[in-house]
Amino acid sequence: MARLGLQRALDPAWIDELFEQEREAQYTRELLFSTTVEIMSLVAVGLRPSVHAAAKASPALPVSITALYDKISRTEPGLVRALVQGSARRLGPVVQPMLRKQPPSVDGYRLRIVDGSHLPASEKRLKPLRGFRGAALPGQSLVVYDPDTAMIVDLVPCEDAHAQERAIMETLLESAEPGELWIADRNFSTRAILTGWQRRGSAFLVREHGRNPNPSELEPAREMGRVETGLVYEQAVSILDESNTPLPLRRIELRLDRATEDGDTVIRLLTNVPAAHLTAEAVAQLYRKRWSIENLFQRLESVLNSEIRSLSQPRAALLAFGVAALAYNVLSVIATAVRIRHELDTGDIELSPYYLASEIRATYAGMMIAVPPEIWEGYDPLTPAQLSRELLKIATHVDPRAMRKHARGPKAPKKKGYVAGCVARRHVSTARVIKAGRVV
Known part of the structure; x- marks a missing residue:
């Protein structure tokens, strides 16, 4: 499901066409904008820990990692906005048939x-x-x-x-x-x-x-x-x-x-x-x-890697946030398909985006190795309505209980107050404290 959603939202031909329509001072030489976005999306969904790691694992990267960082740090804000708007326009017709009864x-x-x-x-x-x-x-x-x-x-x-x-x-x-x-x-x-x-x-x-x-x-x-x-x-x-x-x-x-x-x-x-x-x-x-x-906002931060602190250039950080927003839309379509297919609105199960994203991370890489590319290409001609039905069909095999949200009550308030610096800097051995039953 995640692959089909990303495939629809991150179609390389559409992204490169969008780049040509929306770009101002930027231009394309060897590195396509679609390749840049694909690498950033791997970091956003947590499949790679950093841009550097995603770039090293990308066999299709035609330039050096330095050139990639250069491209990322020059991405115009207007392109980021167009990317997010376009993802919503492409995924909207997919999710609308699922919601027709709501x-x-x-x-x-x-x-x-x-x-x-x-x-x-x-x-x-x-x-x-x-x-x-x-x-x-x-x-x-x-x-x-x-x-x-x-x-x-x-x-x-x-x-x-x-x-x-x-x-x-x-x-x-x-x-x-x-x-x-x-x-x-x-x-x-x-x-x-x-x-x-x-x-x-x-x-x-x-x-x-x-x-x-x-x-x-x-x-x-x-x-x-x-x-x-x-x-x-x-x-x-x-x-x-x-x-x-x-x-x-x-x-x-x-x-x-x-x-x-x-x-x-x-x-x-x-x-x-x-x-x-x-x-x-x-x-x-x-x-x-x-x-x-x-x-x-909390989900963008905790579920997706929307805040890459190593990206100091404002345009690079904003591109990372925009790609995370796009990935959130894909995750949302998947969650909607599971929720509608299993009629969770009338039950006591609420899906957790965290566990849903965790499940995707655990299986995505192995799936991409096991399933040949030509299988995925067969889904490209599907209309939004057909893709919607396909996602609902796949959602049948998802066990929502494994991804349910575990609600908890409010945290107990902690006492706050001033202590001397020597007290705050003191450290103890947890094992010794457990053995003694108190801090000595």
């Missing part, structure tokens, strides 16, 4: 959850950074996630790790379409972003920032009902668009029974979705789906 989260809308992801500090291998004691951040990305298909549908890479997410958002606004419902946290609660979505014909649901966009209240707040976390109120408000014309909005206020970790007792949401489409209670519950993108 209703969308909101009738008439395609959900788009947007959030920023900052890459962690890289190793300081670049000459200007070698004497620097602080952290060197290689970049960030705005990620757009579709919770209904469980796929990343867009990604905007940014080389400047200190750039504001609101500034990067302008690129995403240009691609917003009618029929989409964008969900975002308060970092995106600005007049420019909200009116930008409105101008593009998109709906939005955004948590209101304390000072922005400062809407005008048109009526007192009315109590509308209750959800599991608190009381829900609704209020008509408005903001001014670019032409100073009032834009009417709904403010949904959730007064929490218990404060959040940040100490917030009230959450205010702004939306342009009509009440006929979503009640106030439904809006409050829908916003909770925003946390699914936080789970996505």
